Every structure is written in structure tokens, then in C-alpha cells.
Amino acid sequence: MTAKISPDSVWVLGAHMTRFARYPDLDLIDLASESAMGALADGEVTVADVDVLACGSLFQASGGIGQRIQKQIGQTGVPVYNVANACATGATAIRAVMMAIRSGEAEIGLAVGAEKMGKMGLLGGGAAKKEKKVFEPSGRYGAVTGVDGYLGTETMPGVFAQAGMAYAHDHDEVGFEQFARVAYKNHLHSTLNPLAQYQKEFSMGEIMESPMMSYPNTLLMCCPTGDGAAAVVLVSGERLASMPSHVQKRAVKVSASVLTSDPFTEDCQVQPDVNTLTRNAAAQAYETAGVGAEDLDLVELHDCFATAELIHYDNLGLCEPGGAGEFIDSGGPFRDGATPVNVSGGLISKGHPIGATGVANVFEITTHLRGEAGDRQVEGATVGLAHVIGLGSACGVHILEKAAA
Amino acid sequence: MPFVSAIVRTDDGTWVRSNVVNCDATPEAVKLGMRVRLAIYPIGTDDDGTEAVAFGYEPA
Structure with a gap:
């Protein structure tokens, strides 16, 4: 399954990511600029060719990160969008550029995602707040103290543990061991990815016996915080058609770019529903791309916790309905399985600098479809899907296809 | 200190996020679908000696 260049299509022209890690000597702008310049060079264009810039950073979008990057890579006066959308921040930046190109305002656009988190600790639930010494009712609910x-x-470990346990409750073949196997797979996959924050294999025993964070997720089943950046250059099909053939051959078609939020569910006021908006995004993406889950050669999905990955097998239709436990037990999402999932090592081992994640997933799929993924290459890959979800909620799904020879 | 976070559906269909209290915080002691009942419990005392209470649920 390969794609031809039609004028109204949109393509990935260049892509880059830094290794995800902790960089005490580099700041956010250093990392973001490195990726921006890397993606432009990869696409054989310069900043002078870029008609629109979108920059995603959950914690720095309000600080004008896009304009600060321009001061490093070139201030050309083009429109800049600073994007924050939870863990879907990077995917939303890509989509902002997509829409600018589709509208006809831009022919070439640059989407950058970057985050510098260091050792931030767990997120969500106001975890870092200190208690007052005098109890006084405050806020919407008149609480006298933090209630988390x-x-x-x-907290994120808690929320995603609950989502996994709800799935396990409904499916007898899913339990602690199945969730642990997801983490085993992703740690194993990361040993082939030089861009991963961690590149270490762990045994099932080590994973199951590491400190319990929020049952059933142990420490080795949770993604780390970290620093990193990723960038992609997008181009209209019309413009791509005028470019040299060696550039066209490396271009990757964006066959679907979807963003969803939560529809109402009866328990949505007390717990995030990570399933429905993912299912809705996947359905829209498959329909738009004319691609089914069975056509996917690889998937990068949002495994912020092992429980999340398992339930997304079902949400994205990678397994039979209700069959996520059997899917992992049968080896389906391993790199030699039916549908390799997170061959990069996933968030669990590649890392999760939030704003960069949704762009890095598209970088990963792009790199495989070009046949340039080195030791971790999924051989012969022509179609892939990148998925991210941020609580609140926002879900981004991109389906990418290799260019026709 | 381990705690048990739960989503409780009351008999009239209201959903509540709270803790399950007065039971061990282990997967063996807490099962999805188990019946619980309201249980008020103290969550701390401020420097003036005022006690704060929260609502939780205990195994029924």
C-alpha cells in the first residue's frame, strides 16, 4: 500500500528528533532549534521556505517558545502558533500546520514539539502542593486541604491504573502479568533505538517486582520524565510534485490527521475516559485514510503506562474486541508480531518529554516508512499509525503512508 | 502511605471519586464491583487543632 502525490494531499518532507534524555547543559530552545534545523535539512529546505510555524510545549507554550525558536533558526515573519494540549500537544502542533496547508495559506510548514522536564516527578492531582497549616474552606468545593x-x-499513575483495572475487570484473561508483558516488550524494543532515553532490557520478574506505583503499574511500567525535541516539515502535494524525485521518494503521506475530545459519558465528571475519544479518533482516521487496522505495518501509541498501551490495542482495533490480553500474550505487538507496537521503546522506555512526544511518534513512523530506521527497522513497512492522548482530554491520530516508487 | 482510590457508583446512579477505607490496600482485599458504604474519616488536624474530615467508602 503506497500513496501517489495528489495536489490536495499533505506530506512529511523532513523529520528529526533529538535523543530523549536529561540534558543539564542544554535548554528548551537549544533542543527545539536543533530539531527544527534537523528537520529542515532532512527535507532539503531552509527556514526561508517555511510559510507557517507551530510549536508545541505543554509547559512553555505561554512563554512564546515558537518566537524564541525563530530567534535561533530565522525570523522570517511568518505566522507562529504556540500550542499546549496536554499530552497531545505535539500532535496538535502538527495538525495546526496541516490545517494551514490544507486551507491554502501555506505550502510548507514546520511543526516542532519540545519539553524540558528534568526529574519532575509524577504529574497530576496537584501532587506538589503543600497543606495549609490552618484549615479554611476555599475554592469551588470549600475544601480545607488538597484532596488528592x-x-x-x-495523579497520572492512578488514573491510568484505574483505566487498566476497569478493562481487567471486564476481561478475565487480563491481569498483572499481561500489563507487565507490555512493559517487558517496550523495554526490549528500546535496546535497538539509539534515540531512546533508556535502552535496557528488564526481565518479567524485574518488572513485576519493581516498586509498586499504582496497582497494577510498577515503576518499570511507568514512563519517565525527561527532555527532548522533535520536528517535522510538512508540504503540500502540489509543491512536492515540483521537487526533485529523490525528495519525493523520501516523502511520507499524511493520510489522516485527526484530533478528538471527550464526548459525554455518565461517569466523566469523576474519572477521565481515555477510551471513547481514542476509539472515535481511530474510526475517523481509518475512514479518512481508507486504511484498516489490519493494514498497519507498525503503530506508535501512547503507552504513558503499561495499562494504557494494553487498552489501546482494543481502542485502536489492533486486536479482536476484548482481545487485548490474548494479543499481548500471543506476541502480536512485539516487533516480529502481527502488528508491531512501539518498536521505538514507547513512552515507557524511549521517554516522554510531553510536547515532543506527538511529533516524535510521527518521526518514528516516517523513519520506518522510508526504510531508514536502522537496527529497529520494521522491514517493508508502508503504512503506520501514530497515536497520542492527553488527559482533559485530547487524542491525536495520524496515519502515514509510504510514497509510491 | 498506600491508599485505595476508587470510582463508586451509588445505587441511584451517581458516580463518586473517593477512597476505599477501613480495608487493606492490597489487590486481594479490594475487588472491582465490590459493594461499599459511606464512611466519614479524619484526614488531618491543623495548627489550631481543627480536624478535617473526608468522605470515603468502606467494604459493606
Whole structure:
């Protein structure tokens, strides 16, 4: 399955990511600029060719990160969008550029995602707040103290543990071991990816016996915080058609770019629903691209926790309905399985600098479809899907296709 | 300190996020679908000696 260049299509022209890591000597602008310049060079264009810039950074979007990057890579006066959209920030930046190209305002656009988190600790639930010494009712609910940990939890490990346990409750063949196997796979995959924050294999025993964070997710089943950046250059089909053939051959078609939020569910006021908006995004993406889950040669999905990856097998239709446990147990998402998932190592081992993640997933798929993924290459890959979800919620799905020879 | 976070559906269909209290925080002691009942419990005392209470649920 390969794609031809039609004038109204949109393509990835260049892509780059830094290794995800902790960079005490580089700041956010250094990392973002490195990726921006890398993606432009990869696409054989310069900043002078770029008609629009979107820059995603969850924690720095309000600080004008896009304009600060321009001061490093070139201030050409083009429109800049600073994007924050939870863990879907990077995917939303790509989509902002997509829409600019589709509208006819831009022919070439640059999407950058970057985050510098260091050792930030766990996110969500106001985890870092200190208690008052005098109890006084405040806020919408008249609470006298932080309530996370007393009235349930909104911390990320807690929320995604609950989502996994709800799936396990409904499916007898899913339990602690199946969730652990997801983490085993992703740590194993990361040993082939030099861009991953961690590149270390762990045994099932080591994973299951590492410190319990939020049952059933142990420490080795949770993604780390970290630093990193990724960037992609997008181009209209019309413009791509005028470019040299060696550039066209490396271009990758964006066959679907979808963003969804939560529809109402009866328990949506007390717990995030990570399933419905992912299912809705996948359905829209498959329909738009004219591609089915069975056509996918690889998937990069949002495994912020092992529980999340398992339920997304079902949400993205990678397994039979209800069959996520059997899918992981049968080896389906391993790199030699039916549908390799997170051959990059995923968020669990490649890392999750939030704003960069949704762009890095598109970089990963692009690199495989070009046949340039080195030791981790999925041989003969022609179609791939990149998925991210951020709580609140926002879900981004991109389907990419290799160019016709 | 481990705690048990739960989503409780009351008999009239209202959903509540809270803790399950007065039971061990282990997967063996807490099962999805188990019946629970309201249980008020203390969550701390401020420097003036005022006690704060929260609502939780305990195994029924």
C-alpha cells in the first residue's frame, strides 16, 4: 500500500528528533532549534521556505517558545502558533500546520514539539502542593486541604491504573502479568533505538517486582520524565510534485490527521475516559485514510503506562474486541508480531518529554516508512499509525503512508 | 502511605471519586464491583487543632 502525490494531499518532507534524555547543559530552545534545523535539512529546505510555524510545549507554550525558536533558526515573519494540549500537544502542533496547508495559506510548514522536564516527578492531582497549616474552606468545593489521595486520585499513575483495572475487570484473561508483558516488550524494543532515553532490557520478574506505583503499574511500567525535541516539515502535494524525485521518494503521506475530545459519558465528571475519544479518533482516521487496522505495518501509541498501551490495542482495533490480553500474550505487538507496537521503546522506555512526544511518534513512523530506521527497522513497512492522548482530554491520530516508487 | 482510590457508583446512579477505607490496600482485599458504604474519616488536624474530615467508602 503506497500513496501517489495528489495536489490536495499533505506530506512529511523532513523529520528529526533529538535523543530523549536529561540534558543539564542544554535548554528548551537549544533542543527545539536543533530539531527544527534537523528537520529542515532532512527535507532539503531552509527556514526561508517555511510559510507557517507551530510549536508545541505543554509547559512553555505561554512563554512564546515558537518566537524564541525563530530567534535561533530565522525570523522570517511568518505566522507562529504556540500550542499546549496536554499530552497531545505535539500532535496538535502538527495538525495546526496541516490545517494551514490544507486551507491554502501555506505550502510548507514546520511543526516542532519540545519539553524540558528534568526529574519532575509524577504529574497530576496537584501532587506538589503543600497543606495549609490552618484549615479554611476555599475554592469551588470549600475544601480545607488538597484532596488528592483522600478523595481518590487524579495523579497520572492512578488514573491510568484505574483505566487498566476497569478493562481487567471486564476481561478475565487480563491481569498483572499481561500489563507487565507490555512493559517487558517496550523495554526490549528500546535496546535497538539509539534515540531512546533508556535502552535496557528488564526481565518479567524485574518488572513485576519493581516498586509498586499504582496497582497494577510498577515503576518499570511507568514512563519517565525527561527532555527532548522533535520536528517535522510538512508540504503540500502540489509543491512536492515540483521537487526533485529523490525528495519525493523520501516523502511520507499524511493520510489522516485527526484530533478528538471527550464526548459525554455518565461517569466523566469523576474519572477521565481515555477510551471513547481514542476509539472515535481511530474510526475517523481509518475512514479518512481508507486504511484498516489490519493494514498497519507498525503503530506508535501512547503507552504513558503499561495499562494504557494494553487498552489501546482494543481502542485502536489492533486486536479482536476484548482481545487485548490474548494479543499481548500471543506476541502480536512485539516487533516480529502481527502488528508491531512501539518498536521505538514507547513512552515507557524511549521517554516522554510531553510536547515532543506527538511529533516524535510521527518521526518514528516516517523513519520506518522510508526504510531508514536502522537496527529497529520494521522491514517493508508502508503504512503506520501514530497515536497520542492527553488527559482533559485530547487524542491525536495520524496515519502515514509510504510514497509510491 | 498506600491508599485505595476508587470510582463508586451509588445505587441511584451517581458516580463518586473517593477512597476505599477501613480495608487493606492490597489487590486481594479490594475487588472491582465490590459493594461499599459511606464512611466519614479524619484526614488531618491543623495548627489550631481543627480536624478535617473526608468522605470515603468502606467494604459493606
